[in-house]
Amino acid sequence: MDYTTLLLQFVFFPGFLFTAVVGLVTSWIDRKVTARVQMRVGPPFLQPFYDIIKLMFKETIIPSGSPRLLFLSAPLLGLSGATLASFILWRILLNPGQSFMGDLIVLLYLLTLPAVAAILGSFASQNPLASLGGSREMKLIIAYELPFVLALLVPIIKAQSMRLGEILAFGSLLPSASGVLALIVSILCMQAKLTLVPFDLPEAETELTGGAFIEYSGPPLGLFKLTKAMMLFILPMFLVCVFWGGIHFAGGWNSMLLGFLKYIALIVIIVLIRNTAPRVRIDQAVTFFWGPVTGMSVIAILLAFWGW
Amino acid sequence: MEFIHHPFIQPMLLPLAGGLLCFLIPRAWSRVCGWLAVLISAATCYLVWPLFLAAPQILDLAPAISLKIDKLSGFILLLTAIFAFLISLYSVGYIRQPEQQKPYFTYFLWTLAAAVGVLLANELILLLCFWGFLGLTLYLLIALNGPQASSAAKKTFIIIGASDSIFILGIAFFGLLTGSTRMDGPAVPLNHPHTYIALAAFIVAAFAKAGVMPFHSWVPDCGEKALLPVSAFLPASLDKFLGIYLLLRTAKDLFVLTTAVNLVLLLAGASTVLLAVMLALVQHDLKRLLSYHAVSQVGYMVLGIGTGLPIGMAGSLFHMLNNAVYKSALFLCAGAVESQTQTADMDKLGGLAKAMPLTFITCLVASLSIAGIPPLNGFVSKWMVYQGLIESGSTFYGSWIIWLAVAILGSALTLASFVKVLHAVFLTKAADTVRSKTIREVGWRQTLPMLVLSLACLLFGMFAYRLPLAGFIYPALRQEVVYPGIWWAGPAAFLMGLGIMMGFIFSLLAGKGKTRIAPTYIGGETLAGEVQVTGVDFYHTYQSLSLLKRFYRLAESKWFDVYDAASKIIFYFVELLRSLHTGRLPLYLIWVLCGLVLLLFLLLH
Incomplete structure (x- = not known):
């Protein structure tokens, strides 16, 4: 493939623009449902777009004494990692037969890039609250990485391949007990990866006043927000692909609708958890992920090993 | 004497002679030694290049002196020479005290000569001679840093010597089993208890050199106490090359490994990855922290070799190369920081990103690379090792799941550890000790090697397949490498780089460059200078978890230190023997009598 097509696809479809638009729409759903749960009206449909666009034209405030280059490029690192992950995922979803750019482990690493970017950006802010936020983000990564990796090994064991195309071809894991357990584990990890309540420790608005992002403003803040919205689209889609058979575009409208419903189901779960749980402390989060969640993923692996 | 001109002998003789010259140069001229070492290591690179390109060949000079070059040793030979050149250049800027210069560069060049010897030897006894000589020069190099380094030097010497x-x-x-000590004979199958003893001994030697647990404990001590270029050259790069070289030779050419042996390797690799990184996480001394990572990273190489598959071995070799690149870069950064601030204690550092931008960029790139952030080089080699583990599948009774999970968790912990380094050293507000001095960037002799290495991190990641893998690693393995996974390193790096560029331009245009610099916001209050988050204690949360608390307590009591354990056992027996030496003559006479009776009994029996 030549680089021009690759670049165009990366920028427009199914790369950046597509992911950004769908991500922002998803974030609208999240905000709307949250508002309804809290007996509010909620924002209009285009509100997330307004927010991002408005931030893009605002002034950037740089904290004095911070290394400017890192402070400004950190959000871009996260954004490009998320975009690349989404690009790879969708290219394979659209052409399941073709091998393309990356496999499951590549995606696992790319999906941590937004978190790494948030940590670097927060550390470059020279603010003690941001430092605490960044360190919590890091501790959260360590906490959920182990069960998340173990859960992702279940499809690798089942499909006997680490290529996404072959995992998609293997189909849904949900009829099996191990698949269900692994999906539950990864939904919990996804909540932490998205840093949503109850795992919103890095930002923790009431205690760290925005934590990792406290010093950010203008376009860099907009890019961080956009990355978060995109992750809200990419991560559930990733889980749908890996555990739940993905979306089949070749099978007509019915199968596409079915795939779409799977994605919506995961979004509903995310929003429900986020609106019903209180924020935990970092040590509670760590013991939760390293204790029961890892235990569950180990059981899932053992079950998968015995062919369940 | 015509063998002196042989291309095999020259790269050995040149550094040896150069070292001798440094040794003989009068004291007053000791400043020349540094540049002499740079020149000689550059010349060694030049001499080694044809050997790297040459077809595999054997040179028999005398019955017990046989030399050999093949693609594996050629590759490592070239790496050794290049790293010697970069680090000698750095050392010229770093080692300023005249009384250190002369011995340092002498031992440095002799180390290079001995390393070339190890790599060219085709005879185990010859290899052992060079190997032993390396242990000696390592001891001398560490001991150079004055009395504070003497216990670290002694410990290193004892572990390596043992x-x-x-x-x-x-x-x-x-030799007993095969009738010869040549290394080019057929591989020995493991069908006799003696073969297992021989194999275990070879593995122990390779592990101690490379710093695999439980023979690792000299590396952190050496890293903390020795002169910095010593740790950047020996434990971080050269000793890894040689240890992995010996391990790979053992696993591929000398013995036919069995599943059980592979399992032992996997276990050693995985525990090294995890335990060393857990220990690194809580260190306060920058150099000690880096040394624990130098230990942890070898774990990945041992894991790769343990799989016994071409993809795992290729990943292991590539990781060896990558580790040398980013770990030397990190050590050199630590040296730059230490030489400008006179401390490596992370509690006392901070805010150096603005004062030392080049050091910061090098450290950032190398940190992201060691943490395996795509598209940098560390990611590619780790990903290859992971594939080896997955591919090994049912060979090791499904244990690959444990090794893989440990390896990926280790990678996340590495990220955590380096995030802490970046924060504590470069990004947080400057500590008082740092603020009171005017700190400037180090000179070009130090920044140049650092920048070259960080550029290598980038290029080896982007052009992984074309540059290092096709150029060095596939030929060295002589096996076809099949990738079960997919990673288009070049296009992915291109897209990510371009994405960052476009985003940068876009946000500049959109914001019309409207920027303002303002003080940080901390709830509307101004904090005094002493209120500071250094970041060194970020991971206290883990230390206080009940399971890990026990681990850290064991580590504190040196439970994982084979040196300490062995010395306890030895001192126990020494005490027993000492209790016999009371200084009372009758008691000695009784012992003599007992001995005589025993002798008589044995002789007459």
Whole structure:
């Protein structure tokens, strides 16, 4: 493939623009449902777009004494990692037969890039609250990485391949007990990866006043927000692909609708958890992920090993 | 004497002669030594280049002196020479005290000569001679840093020396079994208990050199106490090359490994990855922290070799190269920081990103690379090792799941550890000790090697397949490498780089460059200078978890230190023997009498 097509696809479809638009729409759903749960009206449909666009034209405030280059490029690192992950995922979803750019482990690493970017950006802010936020983000990564990796090994064991195309071809894991357990584990990890309540420790608005992002403003803040919205689209889609058979575009409208419903189901779960749980402390989060969640993923692996 | 001109002998003789010259140069001229070492290591690179390109060949000079070059040793030979050049250049800027310069560069060049010897030897006894000589120069180099380094030097010498003695035992058994100590014979199958002893001895020697647990404990001590270029050259790069070289030779050419042996390797690799990184996480001294990572990273290489598959071995070799690149870069950064601030204690550092931008960029790139952030080089080699583990599948009774999970968790912990380094050293507000001085960037002799290495991190990641893998690693393995996974390193790096560029331009245009610099916001209050988050204690949360608390307590009581454990056992027996020496003559006479009775009994029996 030549680089021009690759670049165009990366920028427009199914790369950046597509992911950004769908991500922002998803974030609208999240905000709307949250508002309804809290007996509010909620924002209009285009509100997330307004927010991002408005931030893009605002002034950037740089904290004095911070290394400017890192402070400004950190959000871009996260954004490009998320975009690349989404690009790879969708290219394979659209052409399941073709091998393309990356496999499951590549995606696992790319999906941590937004978190790494948030940590670097927060550390470059020279603010003690941001430092605490960044360190919590890091501790959260360590906490959920182990069960998340173990859960992702279940499809690798089942499909006997680490290529996404072959995992998609293997189909849904949900009829099996191990698949269900692994999906539950990864939904919990996804909540932490998205840093949503109850795992919103890095930002923790009431205690760290925005934590990792406290010093950010203008376009860099907009890019961080956009990355978060995109992750809200990419991560559930990733889980749908890996555990739940993905979306089949070749099978007509019915199968596409079915795939779409799977994605919506995961979004509903995310929003429900986020609106019903209180924020935990970092040590509670760590013991939760390293204790029961890892235990569950180990059981899932053992079950998968015995062919369940 | 015509063998002196042989291309095999020259790269050995040149550094040897250069070292001798440094040794003989009068004191007053000791400043010349540094540049002499740079020149000689550059010349060694030049001499080694044809050997790297040459077809595999053997040179028999005398019955016990046989030399050999093949693609594996050629590759490592070239790496050794290049790293010697970069680090000698750095050392010229770093080692300023005249009384250190002369011995430092002498031992440095002799180390290079001995390393070339190890790599060219085709005879185990010859290899052992060079190997032992390396242990000696390592001891001398560490001990150079004055009395504070003497205990670290002693510890290193004892661990390396003990492993060398075990190595001799292994060679004896090997010779006994095969009838020769040449390394180009057929691989020995493991069908006799003696073969297992020989194999175990070889593995111990390789592990001690490379710093695999439980023979790792000299590396952190050396890293903390020795002169910095010593740790950047020896434990971080050269000793890894040689240890992995010996391990790979053992696993591929000398013995036919069985599943059980592979499992032992996997276990050693995985525990090294995890335990060392857990220990690194809580260190306060920058150099000690880096050394624990130098230990942890070897774990990945051992894991790769343990799989026994071409993809795992290729990943292991590539990781060896990458580790040398980013770990030397990190050590050199630590040296730059230490030489400008006179401390490596992370509690006392901070805010150096603005004062030392080049050091910061190098450290950032190398940190992201060691943490395996795509598209940098560390990611590619780790990903290859992971594939080896997955591919090994049912061979090891499904244990690959444990090794893989440990390896990926280790990678996340590495990220955590380096995030802490970046925060504590470069990004947080400057500590008082740092603020009171005017700190400037180090000179070009130090920044140049650092920048070259960080550029290598980038290029080896982007052009992984074309540059290092096709150029060095596939030929060295002589096996076809099949990738079960997919990673288009070049296009992915291109897209990510371009994405960052476009985003940068876009946000500049959109914001019309409207920027303002303002003080940080901390709830509307101004904090005094002493209120500071250094970041060194970020991971206290883990230390206080009940399971890990016990681990850290064991580590504090040196439970994982084979040196300490062995010395306890030895001192126990020494105490027993000492209790016999009371200084009372009658008691000695009784012992003599007992001995005589025993002798008589044995002789007459």
